[in-house]
Amino acid sequence: MKFLPVAEPDLRGNERKYVMDCIDSTWISSLGKYITEFEEKFSSYCGAGYGVSVFNGTVALHLALAALGIGKGHEVIVPDFTFIATANAVTYTGARPVFVDADKNTWNIDVAKIMEKITPKTKAIIPVHLYGHPCDMGPILEIARENRLFVVEDCAEAHGAEYKGKKVGSLGDVGCFSFYGNKILTTGEGGMCVTNDEKLVKRMRFLKDHGMTRPYYYHPEVGFNFRMTNLQAAIGLAQLERIDDIIATKIKHAKLYRKLLDRTPGITFQPEEPYAKSVFWLHSILVEGDFRCSRDELMKELKEAGIDSRPFFIPMHELPPYKGNGFPIASGLSRKGVNLPSSTLLVEEDIKRVCDVIKGK
Numbered sequence: 001m002k003f004l005p006v007a008e009p010d011l012r013g014n015e016r017k018y019v020m021d022c023i024d025s026t027w028i029s030s031l032g033k034y035i036t037e038f039e040e041k042f043s044s045y046c047g048a049g050y051g052v053s054v055f056n057g058t059v060a061l062h063l064a065l066a067a068l069g070i071g072k073g074h075e076v077i078v079p080d081f082t083f084i085a086t087a088n089a090v091t092y093t094g095a096r097p098v099f100v101d102a103d104k105n106t107w108n109i110d111v112a113k114i115m116e117k118i119t120p121k122t123k124a125i126i127p128v129h130l131y132g133h134p135c136d137m138g139p140i141l142e143i144a145r146e147n148r149l150f151v152v153e154d155c156a157e158a159h160g161a162e163y164k165g166k167k168v169g170s171l172g173d174v175g176c177f178s179f180y181g182n183k184i185l186t187t188g189e190g191g192m193c194v195t196n197d198e199k200l201v202k203r204m205r206f207l208k209d210h211g212m213t214r215p216y217y218y219h220p221e222v223g224f225n226f227r228m229t230n231l232q233a234a235i236g237l238a239q240l241e242r243i244d245d246i247i248a249t250k251i252k253h254a255k256l257y258r259k260l261l262d263r264t265p266g267i268t269f270q271p272e273e274p275y276a277k278s279v280f281w282l283h284s285i286l287v288e289g290d291f292r293c294s295r296d297e298l299m300k301e302l303k304e305a306g307i308d309s310r311p312f313f314i315p316m317h318e319l320p321p322y323k324g325n326g327f328p329i330a331s332g333l334s335r336k337g338v339n340l341p342s343s344t345l346l347v348e349e350d351i352k353r354v355c356d357v358i359k360g361k
């Protein structure tokens with residue numbers, strides 16, 4: 001029986017050709033034509049003026065926050081229900097992540113609960129576009145403007161997603177992407193910061209390359225080595241050529257999952273809000289009250305049928321580094337959620353097989 005993974009890179013385009021070009025030309029390190037082209041084309045795809053490539057999504061967030069001057073004594077608003085990298089990036093700068101519960105409909109940050117967490121120390125908000133669904137950015141940008149806060153979008157899971165017709169990443173001060181192997185667009189490991197702010201770009205380029213200015217080896221500050229390689233960028237560029245197809249397949253699969261599981265008692269999906277175009281990074285369900293078994297039992301059944309799945313993230317306040325309380329929605333989502341096979345290499349029959357197991361057939 002064919003094993004169905006939750007995620008699998010879809011490398012059916014020019015990925016091999018461009019990587020071989022790097023090898024044949026010996027440009028395999030962090031200089032080269034693919035880096036510049038990938039930065040230009042990906043940022044322009046997002047509707048932003050500039051792109052700064054880095055070696056993963058976590059350091060994209062770290063770099064953006066550091067370049068905005070966020071550090072010790074500062075606070076940054078982060079959703080409680082996210083992958084830990086969002087919170088860790090804040091911690092790496094010396095600032096403190098301050099968590100906000102999830103919205104029970106969208107699963108994203110509850111915008112109505114942001115204001116009560118703002119203090120004189122707050123410097124930024126990091127909305128996370130979870131599972132490919134954009135946050136309600138209008139009110140978030142409004143709160144940020146009124147309180148003079150930066151908005152750093154965590155777009156790790158949402159390449160190409162749109163809020164009111166505008167692509168995520170271009171809505172706040174800076175957008176941070178991950179190109180990890182399970183993401184909508186992958187470079188193996190990789191990441192990028194996109195922005196329209198020329199000053200911020202200069203600062204990010206400086207910090208990501210050991211804080212070096214010219215002449216060579218002059219370092220006025222302690223920087224980082226966050227550079228992406230030409231090899232990664234070569235894969236990214238080939239992926240970008242096919243991003244419309246990749247997203248169209250994600251949307252087609254999301255519709256099929258919804259159709260096949262429609263009216264299955266106790267199964268709900270992340271809804272697509274009227275302001276949103278989701279890119280359905282992972283096909284995710286909540287397994288609730290009147291479903292025929294528990295979430296964990298369902299995951300066991302899937303495993304026995306050769307089908308991979310993942311539980312939802314554990315919310316930040318339940319993890320040792322960020323222990324806290326008062327986030328009931330995030331806790332509830334975490335206990336009920338399952339990520340189903342979401343690769344664009346799946347065919348209709350595969351999705352039917354997953355849904356049959358869920359329906360107990």
Ligand SMILES: Cc1ncc(COP(=O)(O)O)c(C=O)c1O
Nearest residue numbers: 056057058083085086156178180
């Ligand atoms: C919401 C979110 N933020 C940040 C990251 C970090 O990206 P990376 O794994 O490329 O460091 C991820 C995923 O891995 C993520 O899902």
